[in-house]
Amino acid sequence: MAMIRIGDLRIDRVEELCGAFVGPDEFLDGIPRAVLARDPAWLARHGMDMASGNLVTSIHSWIVRTRHHNILIDTCYGNHKDRGEGHLGTNLQTDWLDRLAVQGLRPEDIHFVMCTHLHADHVGWNTRLIDGRWVPTFPNARYIFARKEYEHWHPEMGAATFFGEGPAFIDSVLPCVEAGLAAIVEDGYTVDDQLTVEAAPGHTPGTCVIRAHSQGKGGLFVGDCMHSPLQVACPDVNSLACEDPAQARATRRRLLGDCAEHGHLLLPAHFPPPFAGHVKAAGDAFEYFPLG
Numbered sequence: 001m002a003m004i005r006i007g008d009l010r011i012d013r014v015e016e017l018c019g020a021f022v023g024p025d026e027f028l029d030g031i032p033r034a035v036l037a038r039d040p041a042w043l044a045r046h047g048m049d050m051a052s053g054n055l056v057t058s059i060h061s062w063i064v065r066t067r068h069h070n071i072l073i074d075t076c077y078g079n080h081k082d083r084g085e086g087h088l089g090t091n092l093q094t095d096w097l098d099r100l101a102v103q104g105l106r107p108e109d110i111h112f113v114m115c116t117h118l119h120a121d122h123v124g125w126n127t128r129l130i131d132g133r134w135v136p137t138f139p140n141a142r143y144i145f146a147r148k149e150y151e152h153w154h155p156e157m158g159a160a161t162f163f164g165e166g167p168a169f170i171d172s173v174l175p176c177v178e179a180g181l182a183a184i185v186e187d188g189y190t191v192d193d194q195l196t197v198e199a200a201p202g203h204t205p206g207t208c209v210i211r212a213h214s215q216g217k218g219g220l221f222v223g224d225c226m227h228s229p230l231q232v233a234c235p236d237v238n239s240l241a242c243e244d245p246a247q248a249r250a251t252r253r254r255l256l257g258d259c260a261e262h263g264h265l266l267l268p269a270h271f272p273p274p275f276a277g278h279v280k281a282a283g284d285a286f287e288y289f290p291l292g
């Protein structure tokens, strides 16, 4: 994938995993049969692996370079984390840091880490295991956490009942707070006048999107407000990981409508190659146009 530009912002991507891990029915809540029966070319364009019948899913971080700062959006599962037996994110040992280096960035070069929400596959590389301790990976970064999401997962504040207590919060969020590197921010927090944190609840109560804007161009880093291009065509279909189904649907429709109306680039956290695209309104739903 070539580098993406939004005005004077440079956008790159660092992949952790990409594969046809799950079937549509294992992950998308009530995807219509008629959609899964569409022609193979359409399904392939929407991330269906025709050989296995599974959805191609990527787990990646986005990098945004403004004129002044290097910003990492979402940090995948990370290495050596224990997420339970058989979990995709358990005890990974990928060369994600080397892939970051391929983009010309050392951990010290990251100025901001922004997490759309605090699920395990969005906070993992916030920390790494050094001498048996979880240490912030990016020593010069400010880690940006949205207050509502932070409090939802905090064992002394929140009611993170959906997935139970959050081991990811303990090993991948709290160490950054304890190291004095975190900023707990409100809706509207902005980096360099170009990246704004906006509430987008539903997938989790405090999920945010990051709105990029530069020179009249825009992009929306929508995290897990949608996981599959099939949800562009079927915006009322949630993932089974969405905490509040009605709110997740409303947020997804609002974000897709925003992209369609203003021509903003859609940059989700898990879409298959080419990982981002544009959206047009199509009747009561939307059509997805992957980046060429």
Ligand SMILES: [Zn+2]
Pocket: 119, 121, 122, 223, 224, 269, 270
């Ligand atoms: Zn995710």
